[in-house]
Amino acid sequence: MPPSGRIPEATVARLPLYLQALVQASEQGTSTLSSEALAQASGVNSAKVRKDLSQLGSYGTRGVGYRVDELIGEISEVLGLTRDRPVVIVGIGNLGRALASYAGFTRRGFSLAALIDADPSKIGTEVGGRTVESLDDLASIVAERHVSIAVLATPAAAAQAVADALVDAGINAILNFAPVHVTVPGRVPVRTVDLSTELQILSFYEQLHGGRLGPTAG
Amino acid sequence: MPPSGRIPEATVARLPLYLQALVQASEQGTSTLSSEALAQASGVNSAKVRKDLSQLGSYGTRGVGYRVDELIGEISEVLGLTRDRPVVIVGIGNLGRALASYAGFTRRGFSLAALIDADPSKIGTEVGGRTVESLDDLASIVAERHVSIAVLATPAAAAQAVADALVDAGINAILNFAPVHVTVPGRVPVRTVDLSTELQILSFYEQLHGGRLGPTAG
Structure with missing residues (x-):
């Protein structure tokens, strides 16, 4: 894992979205998740998911995907959530x-x-x-x-x-x-x-008539 | 001005901060603002301010700065705030x-x-x-x-x-x-x-022991 300080700001902002999706998957008894499934559940495109997680040193396993509990642990540690x-x-x-x-x-x-x-x-x-x-x-x-x-x-x-x-x-x-x-x-x-501020940013995308907005922008 | 769709997401997220600072300056009777003053009031560094505003086609005037009311109009238009x-x-x-x-x-x-x-x-x-x-x-x-x-x-x-x-x-x-x-x-x-999500992102920066966080991330 690279030093936390090297992780791009936009990646940091998406880690909680992945964590939320992973915790939900774990609660439902899912042990592995493909990048596509994780992308769908977190509202981020799958190429970005793979790139973000590679920043943490997690690459998943071809044909299997990411190990849910392992990735929960890694993201929690990067975000400093392992202590209360x-x-x-x-x-x-x-x-x-x-x-x-x-x-x-x-x-x-x-x-x-x-x-x-x-x-x-x-x-x-x-x-x-x-x-x-x-x-x-x-x-x-x-x-x-x-x-x-x-x-x-x-x-x-x-x-x-x-x-x-x-x-x-x-x-x-x-x-x-x-x-x-x-x-x-x-x-x-x-x-x-x-x-x-949030409404003004949203207004910008709304007036683009269907401009796409990465969920991480929220 | 470039087509709105070409403005980077991170720039769009900072425009409301500039707008808020400019409206405050205007209410205080200030007619021009240097990029440094605008940077200070909005909590963004001045190089980023200049780069962001250049995306809108606003470069300010050397030794004078940005015309406050003009820039309020430009940002409001880009954000789609000129109509209710x-x-x-x-x-x-x-x-x-x-x-x-x-x-x-x-x-x-x-x-x-x-x-x-x-x-x-x-x-x-x-x-x-x-x-x-x-x-x-x-x-x-x-x-x-x-x-x-x-x-x-x-x-x-x-x-x-x-x-x-x-x-x-x-x-x-x-x-x-x-x-x-x-x-x-x-x-x-x-x-x-x-x-x-906000707390988790903040947690990341807090554990870096004083890692700097661009206010736009908020």
Whole structure:
């Protein structure tokens, strides 16, 4: 396997799609999968599947395909999912509640360590069987529960201040759902998911009248 | 300007970031912006900014930079945002409610045409000042309100059936928030936004200990 850092960004973005398809296949008792079947299940074309997986050093076996459980292990290791990652959600509005109750959350390498808000009327309330905690306690929550990733679901106006507080508290990565660009030190990777950005990208492909869009672009 | 179809996928994904930064600059009364300033505001490096914008035929002026309003117009046209796009949200759970009340929604080329659910206990209730309508009326809503884009926010188990109904109703594009791959005809572009996919991609970069992540990957 090449050093993880050498894997192209577009390949990294498709690995979770393969993983999802492989886990489904495994749950259905399938032990091997051809690149065509994996392509179909993940919505990626089969040449790209083969090229992506060759980046991981997995080439499959001619006439047999990929060994499902072996490939699940390899992708999980590359993505850093073999150890549990405690996650906090900061900002418990509609979006934060939706994320907190998201079913697939804990199944795939992550656990929900805390729900955090700054609003006194929300602190102490229950969301999905969990008590909302105070932003004032962020640093101790992050330290004591070994939290490495934060999901930022605050309003835009609060996002930068919360991101700063998260960095100060020792968070290693931020998934930002606030509709604003947040600035953090280069060592802390940030992924921003913004509804209007997604809609605008989709709009581009829609106006091409049936232009094809790789599912990885999502 | 080259045909839109020739613009690389990665460039298309960054255009909304530039647009957001340019609109902010315009609102602050800024009439020109250097590629460095645009890079800083959008979180992309300046060489990439120049290369991306050259794909649109925009090169800026040496010592002056890009004309903000001109570039807003060009990017808006490429993304198909110069005409209003009515959008429906299907699935009014926590996520659907969050998306429905999302502030930036209508500011950037889209309007909310309807909120739709299949659950009789939700139909007729008000969310953000709008009445939730029945999935049974999907076809007439799409036709009468000229809806082109649907946001799919149903549980995973319902997603494929709703996607089929959306395609039958004449939807041109789908933004899928359900944690499952949906299969639709090739002429209908789909973007899937999945929390665990995003977390897994972020996990990859986090474990590189400060590996840099282009914001476009979000």
